[in-house]
Every structure is written in structure tokens, then in C-alpha cells.
Amino acid sequence: MNDPGRAMLLSVHPRFATAILAGSKTVEVRRQRVAAPPGTPVLLYATAPTMALVGMARIASIHVGSPREVWWEHRARTGISRREYDAYMVGATRASGLTLEDPVPFDEPVPLSALRSAGTFHPPQSYRYLRSADLRQVSEAGPAVGSALRKVLPDAVHA
Structure with missing residues (x-):
């Protein structure tokens, strides 16, 4: 599904968000098959105690395989x-390794309270896709x- 106005919202522990944005962690693993085309923007939501959007990156590629294959690669x-x-x-039969590139930390993280004050916002347990209306709200x-999204999705975010 290739939607030029779509981004992924990815929930990660704060230490992983920091490592992704620093460029020291370039692969995020998930217990299920993830299908998103290369180039898809990824908004990074750092879970508790941070509870904020902290930056973004892009999907360079996704490797789906057994957990053993994904680890080995x-x-x-x-x-x-x-x-x-x-x-x-434990218990997973498939895994995805999301290779991320072009990390951009936000100068000011956007706290969950601000995200919710702009409308209904629920951080995902793992990930979910955001379409144009969601992206405008965020x-x-x-x-x-907004500034970072306009650079990568100019048609999806009108300011």
C-alpha cells in the first residue's frame, strides 16, 4: 500500500528513541509483519516516562522473516x-526488521497532553499508520x- 500522504507512528521506549535519533540504532524490530514502502516517514513516539513525539526518520527497507533470520541479519x-x-x-513466528535512515530529532518534543489537546490521539502499542487528517492534527x-512533516509530506500537511 503506497500512499504518499501516509506516515507511520512508531511507539518505542525512550532509550531506543534516543539511539535511533543519534544514529546508533538503525534497525527497529517488531513481532509481526510490517508492510510499508521504502521512504515512508516514521514519527517516533517515546513511551513512558517521556510520553512525547521526539523525532522522525524514514524507512529505508523492511526485512520480514523468522525471528532467527531477522536477528542474524x-x-x-x-x-x-x-x-x-x-x-x-517469545512465541512469534514472524518478525520485521525496519531499517531506518535520516533521523531528525525535534527541537522540542511534543508531549502527549499537547497531542491530545489538538484532538483525539492514542499512541499505539506498537505502530499504526497516520493519514492526512491525522498528520494535520499532529x-x-x-x-x-509540522515543519518536519511539511518537508517530507507537503501535500498531506497543510499549515
Whole structure:
């Protein structure tokens, strides 16, 4: 599904958000198949205690396979130990390794309270896709987000 006005909202622990935005973690792993075309913008939502949109990146590629295959291919770039990975993947038959590029930290994170004051906003447990209306709402909540989104999705975000 290739929608030029679509972005992914990805929930990550604060330490992983920091590592992604610093460029030291370039692969995010998920327990299910993720289907998004290369170039898809990814908004990074740092979970508790941060609870804010902290930056964005782009999907360079997605590798779907067994948890073992995904670990073998991407282990050095996941920012986690084998023990953490195995604990996360217990019971999973498929895994996705999302290679992220072009990380951009927001000068000012957009807290959950600001996101909710702009309209109904629910951070996902793992990830979800945002379409034009969602992206406009998110961009209204924080000027840094709106500015960054206009650069990558000019037709989806009208300011």
C-alpha cells in the first residue's frame, strides 16, 4: 500500500528513541509483519516516562522473516542484546526488521497532553499508520512536527 500522504507512528521506549535519533540504532524490530514502502516517514513516539513525539526518520527497507533470520541479519544494528531480543520474540513466528535512515530529532518534543489537546490521539502499542487528517492534527500540536512533516509530506500537511 503506497500512499504518499501516509506516515507511520512508531511507539518505542525512550532509550531506543534516543539511539535511533543519534544514529546508533538503525534497525527497529517488531513481532509481526510490517508492510510499508521504502521512504515512508516514521514519527517516533517515546513511551513512558517521556510520553512525547521526539523525532522522525524514514524507512529505508523492511526485512520480514523468522525471528532467527531477522536477528542474524540485523543484530549489530538493533541496539539490544540477544537476551532482550529473545525475550521480546517469545512465541512469534514472524518478525520485521525496519531499517531506518535520516533521523531528525525535534527541537522540542511534543508531549502527549499537547497531542491530545489538538484532538483525539492514542499512541499505539506498537505502530499504526497516520493519514492526512491525522498528520494535520499532529502537526498542529507541535510546530517542530509540522515543519518536519511539511518537508517530507507537503501535500498531506497543510499549515
